[in-house]
Amino acid sequence: MPSDLDRRRAIDTAASMYLAEEPLDMSALAERLGVGRATLYRWVGNREELLATVLSEATERTYRKAITQASGEGPAYILDIFARVMRSVEASAELRALTRREPIVFVKLAMMPGPIESISSAITAEILQAQVDAGTLTIALSPQVLGNALVRICDVHLYAPLLGRENAEIETALDLIALLLGVIRT
Structure with missing residues (x-):
């Protein structure tokens, strides 16, 4: 052992x-x-398990940094966090290098159930619950269900180039997140 x-x-x-x-x-x-x-x-x-661990730890660091830098409350705070996370991921030279070398492996690790999805969804649920507890957000779903949905929306739009699109669609993801949070981005 x-x-x-x-x-x-x-x-x-x-x-x-x-x-x-x-x-x-x-x-x-x-x-x-x-x-x-x-x-x-x-x-x-195995190699994929180790890579998933490395990427899930990087994901957690990215979320935690965004949480400390975000401003606002309720939906505005949540949108700021997601915007910071997605822009940070999109700007990551390390992740670009990995996705150029191994796009299929990355898509499998990032977009299928596993450590990366788990940490992203858990942190998002924590954020949602904290805003509900503070009285700045009302949601119709459980924080866990909504958190998982928000992460999936981000994944599909952020990693759009790996799924056949030309560019990441961060603004579209943020518009959809806002809609699910009951607000409209201006």
Whole structure:
């Protein structure tokens, strides 16, 4: 059984490879860690699982940063968070490098149920619940259901170029989010 420290070291090293825009090669990662491939796989699972972990941690950091920078309350605050998250993701050189190298893998990891969707939906549900609790937002669905829907809207529009569209459709996603929150963007 791997120690938490070993697993964390492997994830952090994989993250540094991602941030350096390097392909995540399990043999190269095992070599950097000074372990065999079999040991690495015991620590972190397969390559896609490790990449999903790296991307879900990056996703959480992006959301947390947007939360601290966003302003307003209720729907305006939520829209500001989503705008910041989507623009940050769109501007990420590391993510562009990954999606150029492995578009199908990225679409699978980002748009199917898994760690990336889970963290995005959970954080969105937290944000929605906090605004409901503060009395600045009324929603007709549970924060979890609405949160998952908002994340899916963002995914489809943000990653539109990977799905055959010319450009990301951030403004369309924000308009749809506003509509679901009961407001109209001006």
